[in-house]
Amino acid sequence: AQSVTQPDIHITVSEGASLELRCNYSYGATPYLFWYVQSPGQGLQLLLKYFSGDTLVQGIKGFEAEFKRSQSSFNLRKPSVHWSDAAEYFCAVAGRSGSARQLTFGSGTQLTVLP
Amino acid sequence: DAGVIQSPRHEVTEMGQEVTLRCKPISGHDYLFWYRQTMMRGLELLIYFNNNVPIDDSGMPEDRFSAKMPNASFSTLKIQPSEPRDSAVYFCASTSTGSGNTIYFGEGSWLTVV
Numbered sequence: 001a002q003s004v005t006q007p008d009i010h011i012t013v014s015e016g017a018s019l020e021l022r023c024n025y026s027y028g029a030t031p032y033l034f035w036y037v038q039s040p041g042q043g044l045q046l047l048l049k050y051f052s053g054d055t056l057v058q059g060i061k062g063f064e065a066e067f068k069r070s071q072s073s074f075n076l077r078k079p080s081v082h083w084s085d086a087a088e089y090f091c092a093v094a095g096r097s098g099s100a101r102q103l104t105f106g107s108g109t110q111l112t113v114l115p
Numbered sequence: 116d117a118g119v120i121q122s123p124r125h126e127v128t129e130m131g132q133e134v135t136l137r138c139k140p141i142s143g144h145d146y147l148f149w150y151r152q153t154m155m156r157g158l159e160l161l162i163y164f165n166n167n168v169p170i171d172d173s174g175m176p177e178d179r180f181s182a183k184m185p186n187a188s189f190s191t192l193k194i195q196p197s198e199p200r201d202s203a204v205y206f207c208a209s210t211s212t213g214s215g216n217t218i219y220f221g222e223g224s225w226l227t228v229v
Contacts, residue, residue: 034218043206043222090158094218102148102171103208103218105158 002027002093006106013081014114021076021109023091032094033074034103035065039087047089050074061085086113117141119221121207127227133195136224139188140209148218149182149192150206158206164190197228 003026013019025031033050048059055067065076074091088110092103120139128134140147148163162172167184175182179198184190194201204225210218 036220044208044220046217046219049217102160102163103150103158104160107157 002031002095002104004091004093004104004106006089006091006109008109009107010110010112012112012114015083016080019076019078019081019085019111021089021091021111023074023076023106024072025074025091025093026072027093027095029095030069033065033067034092034094035059035063035074035076036090036092036105037061037087038090038108044090047076081111081113083113083115086111119207119209119219121205121221121224123224124222125225125227127229128197130198130228131196132228133193134197134201134226134228136192136205136207136226138190138192138207138221140190140207141211141219142188144209144211144219145187146210146218147184147190148206148208148210149190150208150220152204152206152223153202161192161205194226197226199228202227 005024007022035047036044037047038044047063048057048065050057050067058064063078065074067074088108090108091106094103122137145166149161150158151161152158161174162182163170164184182192204223206220206223208218208220
């Protein structure tokens with residue numbers, strides 16, 4: 001069964017500082033990988049996704065993530081955080097076959113941005 | 116294009132009442148998912164459909180929950196009778212093979228059972 005671990009429940013950074021959110025996955029083959037962001041009272045917005053090819057993927061809002069097969073990781077990064085980035089971030093994995101297309105989410109990382 | 120549309124956005128109901136949540140997936144998408152989000156359990160898959168057929172309902176918590184997809188543009192999630200522990204945010208999502216398995220979420224239905 002696929003699973004996702006986000007080891008950091010809560011991260012606090014200062015505005016303008018760099019950010020890295022960790023994500024480790026467990027899956028028998030190369031999965032589809034995603035990062036979603038959820039602002040308070042809002043739905044889930046897709047930040048970026050990895051399907052194949054270049055292991056460094058660019059997303060919206062200046063985010064990027066790097067797929068490292070050897071470490072089963074898909075960490076999310078941003079070089080300079082803005083106050084509006086405060087939200088909860090979810091890493092997710094999905095299988096490539098029809099029967100495994102559903103997303104399995106990590107428990108989320110809550111990001112606080114200090115002025 | 117319109118995204119995944121859910122209704123109602125917010126609902127407060129009394130224990131024992133029937134609750135029906137509705138979802139309109141993105142046109143052309145052949146997969147539809149229902150997720151539930153709670154503080155205790157996070158985001159968990161309840162059920163998903165492919166071409167209107169339920170594929171995996173192993174996440175449906177108990178018989179009080181049921182989901183249907185009578186056509187490609189509409190799905191319902193029903194809770195009968197509702198209980199306070201059903202209070203959660205229920206998300207509908209959709210995707211298609213052609214969209215590269217990118218799953219798009221609705222804004223959620225925020226359910227409170229008192």
